[in-house]
Amino acid sequence: MAILKIARLGHPVLLARAARVEDPTAPEIARLVSDMAETMLDASGLGLAAPQVHVPLRIFVFRQGSEDAPTVAALINPELVPLDDETETGWEGCLSIPGLRGAVPRARRIGFRALDLQGRELEGEADGLTARVFQHETDHLDGIVYPMRMPDLSRLGFVEELTRFGATSR
Ligand code: NI
Numbered sequence: 001m002a003i004l005k006i007a008r009l010g011h012p013v014l015l016a017r018a019a020r021v022e023d024p025t026a027p028e029i030a031r032l033v034s035d036m037a038e039t040m041l042d043a044s045g046l047g048l049a050a051p052q053v054h055v056p057l058r059i060f061v062f063r064q065g066s067e068d069a070p071t072v073a074a075l076i077n078p079e080l081v082p083l084d085d086e087t088e089t090g091w092e093g094c095l096s097i098p099g100l101r102g103a104v105p106r107a108r109r110i111g112f113r114a115l116d117l118q119g120r121e122l123e124g125e126a127d128g129l130t131a132r133v134f135q136h137e138t139d140h141l142d143g144i145v146y147p148m149r150m151p152d153l154s155r156l157g158f159v160e161e162l163t164r165f166g167a168t169s170r
Contacts, residue, residue, distance in 0.1 A: 004039045004053040009097045009145060011054075018049075018056045018141040024076045024119045029059070033117060036061045037072035045095045047133045049140030052096050060137035062130075075114035075122065080138050082107035083125065090132055091167075092146045093159065101162055103155035104146050106135045 007013050021029060032055060040048035040061055049060040058077045065071040086108040091101045109127045112134060116122055126134055136146055147156055157167070 001038045002035045003042050004035050006039065006043065006048075006095050007052055007054050009094075011096075013051050013054050013056060014096055014140070014145055015143045016051065016056055017143050018051050018058045020058050021076050021115070024115045024117055029057075029076070030117055032057075033059065033061060033074045036074075040072065040095070041070065043095050046129075047137040048095060049137045051140050051143075058141045060140065062133050062137065074117060075112070075134075075137075076116065078112055078114040078134070078138050078141070080110045080112050080134060083109040083111055088128075088132075090129075091162075092132065092136055094136070094146055097145065097147070099158050099160070100156060101159045102147055102150050102157075103152065104132075104136075104149050105151065106132045106149075110134060 032050065036048050036050065036053060039053060040063065047060055047062040050057045059074060060078065061072050061074045063070045064073050087105045088108045089103050089105045092104045093101045108131065109125065110131045111125050114122045139149065147153070150156060
C-alpha cells in the first residue's frame with residue numbers, strides 16, 4: 001500500500017475524460033484501488049477518483065461505515081442516472097482543491113451501475129450525501145470539477161472564512 005500524490009486544480013489530468021477499465025480483475029487495478037483507499041483515508045476524504053492520482057481510468061473509491069471504523073468501496077466504470085427531477089444544493093470540497101468549499105446543486109436520488117474488483121455487476125440506488133459523492137466522483141471521470149457545476153460562484157470560498165462568517169462548511 002502507498003499514499004499517492006494528489007493532482008491539484010490546474011493539472012490537465014483533472015480536465016480529461018478517463019478511459020473505461022477493460023479488466024477490473026487485473027492485479028494492477030486491485031493495487032491502484034488499495035492505494036487510492038489509503039490515500040483517501042489519509043487525506044480524510046469522502047471519495048477519490050483515479051484521475052486525482054494521475055491515473056486516467058474510470059474508477060473511484062468512497063468511504064462507507066461509521067466515522068470511527070470507515071471502510072472503503074470502489075466503483076469501476078460507473079454509470080449514474082437521476083431518478084427524478086429533484087435537486088439539492090449542498091457544500092462540497094475536493095482533495096484536488098484544498099481549503100475551498102462550494103455550494104453545488106446535485107440530483108437528490110440517483111440510480112447507479114458499475115463493476116466491482118471481481119468484475120461483477122453492481123446496481124443500486126443512492127440518495128443524499130452518498131448520491132452527492134457519487135456524482136462528484138463520476139464528474140471527475142469526465143474531467144469535471146465541482147466549481148464547473150456551480151451556478152453561483154459567490155458561494156465558493158475558503159472553508160476558514162465560510163465558517164467564520166456563518167456559512168455551513170459541509
Ligand atoms: Ni473531488
